Amino acid sequence: xxxxxxxxxxxxxxxxxxxxxxxxxxxxxxxxxxxxxxxxxxxxxxxxxxxxxxxxxxxxxxxxxxxxxxxxxxxxxxxxxxxxxxxxxxxxxxxxxxxxxxxxxxxxxxxxxxxxxxxxxxxxxxxxxxxxxxxxxxxxxxxxxxxxxxxxxxxxxxxxxxxxxxxxxxxxxxxxxxxxxxxxxxxxxxxxxxxxxxxxxxxxxxxxxxxxxxxxxxxxxxxxxxxxxxxxxxxxxxxxxxxxxxxxxxxxxxxxxxxxxxxxxxxxxxxxxxxxxxxxxxxxxxxxxxxxxxxxxxxxxxxxxxxxxxxxxxxxxxxxxxxxxxxxxx
Numbered sequence: 001x002x003x004x005x006x007x008x009x010x011x012x013x014x015x016x017x018x019x020x021x022x023x024x025x026x027x028x029x030x031x032x033x034x035x036x037x038x039x040x041x042x043x044x045x046x047x048x049x050x051x052x053x054x055x056x057x058x059x060x061x062x063x064x065x066x067x068x069x070x071x072x073x074x075x076x077x078x079x080x081x082x083x084x085x086x087x088x089x090x091x092x093x094x095x096x097x098x099x100x101x102x103x104x105x106x107x108x109x110x111x112x113x114x115x116x117x118x119x120x121x122x123x124x125x126x127x128x129x130x131x132x133x134x135x136x137x138x139x140x141x142x143x144x145x146x147x148x149x150x151x152x153x154x155x156x157x158x159x160x161x162x163x164x165x166x167x168x169x170x171x172x173x174x175x176x177x178x179x180x181x182x183x184x185x186x187x188x189x190x191x192x193x194x195x196x197x198x199x200x201x202x203x204x205x206x207x208x209x210x211x212x213x214x215x216x217x218x219x220x221x222x223x224x225x226x227x228x229x230x231x232x233x234x235x236x237x238x239x240x241x242x243x244x245x246x247x248x249x250x251x252x253x254x255x256x257x258x259x260x261x262x263x264x265x266x267x268x269x270x271x272x273x274x275x276x277x278x279x280x281x282x283x284x285x286x287x288x289x290x291x292x293x294x295x296x297x298x299x300x301x302x303x304x305x306x307x308x309x310x311x312x313x314x315x316x317x318x319x320x321x322x323x324x325x326x327x328x329x330x
Contacts, residue, residue: 001038002026006104007309009052011062018054020066020310031100033108034079037088039072041123042102043130044304044312044325045163046224046249051096052313060098067102068095068274069130070329071123079111087117091131091281092274103309105329115278118285127326128301129288132163135273137284137291139164139222139244140171142269146220146242150176153219153238157181158206159249160197161188164224166323169195170296171288172222180218182206182229188322195296206232207250212259220244227251234260234268246271300324 008023027036051058051066059066074086082088093113095101100108117126148155155172159165160181172179173196181197182205183189189200203225210231216238223230224247234243234256245268260266276284300323304312308327315321 001106004105005306006065006106007052007067007306009054009059009062009064009066018059020052025104025106027106027108030106030108033110034077035074035082035088035109035111035114036076037070037072037107037109038075039070039102039105039107039329041071041127042067042327042329043069043127043132044309044316044321044327045069045131046247046316047131048096049313049316052310053317055317058097064096065100065102065104066096067104068092068097069127070102070107071117071126072107072329075106077111082111082114087123088114089117089123089126089285090114091134092276094274103306103327103329112278115281115285118289120289124303124326125294125297128297128324129167129292130163130324131273132324133167133288133292134281134284135246135271136164136167136171136222137288138273138276138280139168139246139271140175141284141287142244142271143220143222143242146267146269147240148220148242153241154178154180154199154217156201156218156221156233157197158203158221158229158233159183159224159247160192161185161322162224162249163321163324164222164247166195166300167292167297168222169197170293170300171291173197174291174293185319191322194299203229208232210235210256212257213263216264222246225250227253228255230254231256234266237264237266239264240266242267242269244269244271246273297324301326303328306330
């Protein structure tokens with residue numbers, strides 16, 4: 001393409017104020033890489049909302065094309081693993097943060113960051129999953145490695161109506177787990193039960209200052225919130241249980257103690273989706289192809305045009321987004 005559209009985040013170096021606008025770029029504007037991709041679909045994750053709005057310093061290079069996920073078709077490649085016409089997916093690797101990202105009709109990246117579009121998925125379905133769903137799968141796999149198996153006790157999922165939470169509830173229920181979904185949105189109870197939640201917990205129950213230990217209630221957890229919520233989840237995890245932490249919608253702090261870890265043997269597992277090695281990525285996507293209910297994926301997905309990106313960024317930070325968003329880049 002001689003020119004293409006992109007969403008560009010800029011910053012005034014004097015005032016440090018951030019702005020965002022659609023721009024027309026050329027291939028010469030792209031950063032270095034050995035694969036050029038025609039981007040067809042992307043998505044909006046919580047991190048993307050932070051990047052576009054500037055609520056947290058996600059973007060660390062200006063100007064920047066935000067967007068941490070894309071699916072598209074290779075147009076040119078000097079990387080041994082990819083050739084023109086290949087369908088590919090990218091999640092993370094600093095794209096949209098330090099390397100020009102997904103909200104653009106063209107991207108140039110390292111082929112080491114790409115994986116082939118998993119068999120059975122369309123590009124739109126891959127972005128309906130996106131980093132949020134891929135992170136949910138990484139969290140499920142982490143709990144499994146810690147011995148949290150179906151039948152060992154309930155699994156609590158915080159931020160359950162969001163992107164990570166929606167996919168986590170669907171995955172866990174299909175794998176045979178009893179799922180407790182945590183949300184502050186009363187109108188989403190039917191939605192969460194439709195995904196497979198067996199019980200709903202109001203987030204207010206987990207937002208108060210935590211005790212050192214509480215009543216043992218669940219065998220494991222996937223937490224996308226952090227802060228008091230994560231501390232309370234840990235305090236109420238059963239002996240030998242495990243908690244996978246993968247988000248900070250409720251804050252970066254963790255006001256807890258060593259009590260859950262040394263008195264109950266609870267494990268806290270951090271989930272880093274950005275720099276996962278390629279074999280683990282491929283394993284996670286293979287599990288998604290096997291374990292994720294496609295009908296439920298469709299039910300949690302909303303599609304929006306490129307022009308809707310900025311509004312979607314504000315909505316996701318305001319807690320107004322249910323499930324997953326797919327962005328049509330063309």
